[in-house]
Amino acid sequence: FTTFYCVKLVKETMSLLPKHSKEFGSKEYWNKFFANRGNNTFEWYGEYSDLCGLLHQYMRTADKILVAGCGNSSISADLYRVGHKNITNVDVSEVVIRQMRSKYEAACPSMVWCRDDLTQSQFSSGAFSCILDKGTLDAIFTDDSPQVLETVNKYLAEVGRLLGRGGRLVCVSLLQEHIIEHLLTWCQAQGWMSRVCRCEEAEQATKRKGQFTLPVFVVVCTKLNPMPGITPVVESCLDGSGQPTRVTVEELRAHVKALQQYSAVTHALVAKVSAGEEARLELCDSRGESLRYVLYILDAPARANTALPMGVFIVPQRREVEWLFSSMEGRRQLRESTSAARLMVVHLVRGQVYEAGLQQVQEELSSRVADFAPGNLPANFKIPFLSVGGDVGSVTRRCLGRSEWCGEYVVEDVQADGGVTLRRLVFLDNPNVVQSEVRMLHRGAGKKNSES
Ligand SMILES: C[S@@+](CC[C@H](N)C(=O)[O-])C[C@H]1O[C@@H](n2cnc3c(N)ncnc32)[C@H](O)[C@@H]1O
Known part of the structure; x- marks a missing residue:
């Protein structure tokens, strides 16, 4: 008070x-x-x-x-x-x-x-x-x-x-x-x-x-x-x-x-995020029950050339494990490539459903992104949403288990470029690291739909 x-x-x-x-x-x-x-x-x-x-x-x-x-x-x-x-x-x-x-x-x-x-x-x-x-x-x-x-x-x-x-x-x-x-x-x-x-x-x-x-x-x-x-x-x-x-x-x-x-x-984010640092925030669903988005906010260094006051980059599901999105240095490069003075990188959370794809993610976040804008954002500026691939990516969970040694783990199939399916094992105490990954192959013409 x-x-x-x-x-x-x-x-x-x-x-x-x-x-x-x-x-x-x-x-x-x-x-x-x-x-x-x-x-x-x-x-x-x-x-x-x-x-x-x-x-x-x-x-x-x-x-x-x-x-x-x-x-x-x-x-x-x-x-x-x-x-x-x-x-x-x-x-x-x-x-x-x-x-x-x-x-x-x-x-x-x-x-x-x-x-x-x-x-x-x-x-x-x-x-x-x-x-x-x-x-x-x-x-x-x-x-x-x-x-x-x-x-x-x-x-x-x-x-x-x-x-x-x-x-x-x-x-x-x-x-x-x-x-x-x-x-x-x-x-x-x-x-x-x-x-x-x-x-x-x-x-x-x-x-x-x-x-x-x-x-x-x-x-x-x-x-x-x-x-x-x-x-x-x-x-x-x-x-x-x-x-x-x-x-x-x-x-x-x-x-x-x-x-x-x-x-x-x-309120603290109205000011600039220091060079070499980023703010990490977690957003829950509207009932406050489960984690839905992880946000990373980073600003361009002073005197950097920027064409966009702010942008929001949505990382498709399971691509958050890639270096560009999972590491601070990768996100710094991503910000540079977008020329945004402030970039908010959004990770979608494993286990959450985004049925209507990118549009749903944008709708859910659009009422919130202005909260994270820098103080000098021009009036009436519409913060653009950016992404790769045009959708939020497709993931199918094959199993969720618990190992005595490594804690909770998940096995999931991820659709990669060129129609390739990758089956991955991820330990949930380190969710941005893929423990092992295999490329799924289709059996011969007669059994096209069954995977080996
Ligand atoms: C924070 S101001 C709020 C004033 C007003 N309600 C407003 O919204 O602008 C608190 C008010 O409570 C009054 N106040 C404080 N202690 C009081 C008490 N024991 N009995 C009655 N009024 C009191 C103060 O004089 C002051 O006007």
């Missing part, structure tokens, strides 16, 4: 950053922050237009909404404008409440503005059916020290008290590791259902402004009657389909962490 604040705020509010991240939980810090900003809105993690697609799935116009730690975000006014008339905005900072009341009292007459400390709220139990928290839990939950945990637990206890049965906490958060762990465990202990979604629109909007952002998540926690002996449902909407799937807390944490790491890596 602290890192994100530092990166995002660096230009405009450098002087407003706290000396210590714990200050994010203090009223004095926020009063000073909003007094210094005056009427300049600062929208944490995303604006209404970026978040509305997800918010409207979980917030109804009939809801009694509490906006927890409203700050000077315009999201409450935007929600009001589209029909959410029952909104109470609270913040620990009286400065921001005064500013917001005078800004919106004419345009949003029935909206309530109130200074309140949500670790000891003045509102009555069950007063709300929905609590919107955008960045407030993150601001309070600066680390997992006992002192901070005490404040967080008071805040969550108040959230639980203020929501009526069936009510929802809609929490927009960066879900740092200690936050997801604590929030989901807390929900489980209360018997609440929880669901985690990702808001890519909010991330894209931040990226378009040239700023770095970590993935933005929306956690929806629904207050249910506790049912002793029944484990509350935890759902993930992170597989890209938008459909919820039931998961364990552990699986969800791992998925969130993988997305955060991916985002950090792609």
Whole structure:
């Protein structure tokens, strides 16, 4: 959280950053922050237009909404404008409440503005059916020290008290590791259902402004009657389909962490990959269950002649064992021959099926390749896909086994140039090396189809 604040705020509010991240939980810090900003809105993690697609799935116009730690975000006014008339905005900072009341009292007459400390709220139990928290839990939950945990637990206890049965906490958060762990465990202990979604629109909007952002998540926690002996449902909407799937807390944490790491890596790749080095990345299928692509990213050295800002080279199946594709020096030569300033070499993974061939591979990768583009890629540049042979190659697995001495191995038939079939033995702990290879011959004319 602290890192994100530092990166995002660096230009405009450098002087407003706290000396210590714990200050994010203090009223004095926020009063000073909003007094210094005056009427300049600062929208944490995303604006209404970026978040509305997800918010409207979980917030109804009939809801009694509490906006927890409203700050000077315009999201409450935007929600009001589209029909959410029952909104109470609270913040620990009286400065921001005064500013917001005078800004919106004419345009949003029935909206309530109130200074309140949500670790000891003045509102009555069950007063709300929905609590919107955008960045407030993150601001309070600066680390997992006992002192901070005490404040967080008071805040969550108040959230639980203020929501009526069936009510929802809609929490927009960066879900740092200690936050997801604590929030989901807390929900489980209360018997609440929880669901985690990702808001890519909010991330894209931040990226378009040239700023770095970590993935933005929306956690929806629904207050249910506790049912002793029944484990509350935890759902993930992170597989890209938008459909919820039931998961364990552990699986969800791992998925969130993988997305955060991916985002950090792609951010690092905006800069140049040093000469003589390459970045190696592994991409899993959309369920995050099995490895689907291995990517190598390498850049031309400074002052090299390049005709193409970036290209993606798809290595047909099983040709990844060839020197040109399997060794760093080979890939360096490949990049040189394509004249690309950045080349992404893609290995297809053994055991994965790419039924629709190159087209399928391109479709699967096209939404991702821009993530790996250098920062200086010209606007509207369409990254070309390159390959050899015009398809992804044909492979038939003959057997998969395990040897006591060498571990897992595979025997497979690969179609090589000129209609030749090669049968190969590969030990899977070194998958880019062919242990032995034989060329398959066809028996005489009468038995043309049987191999010897
Ligand atoms: C990161 S800002 C988010 C502001 C706003 N929700 C947004 O999206 O722009 C966190 C907000 O939580 C408020 N806050 C911090 N501790 C609070 C508490 N105990 N009770 C109520 N508000 C609190 C701060 O004053 C600040 O406005």
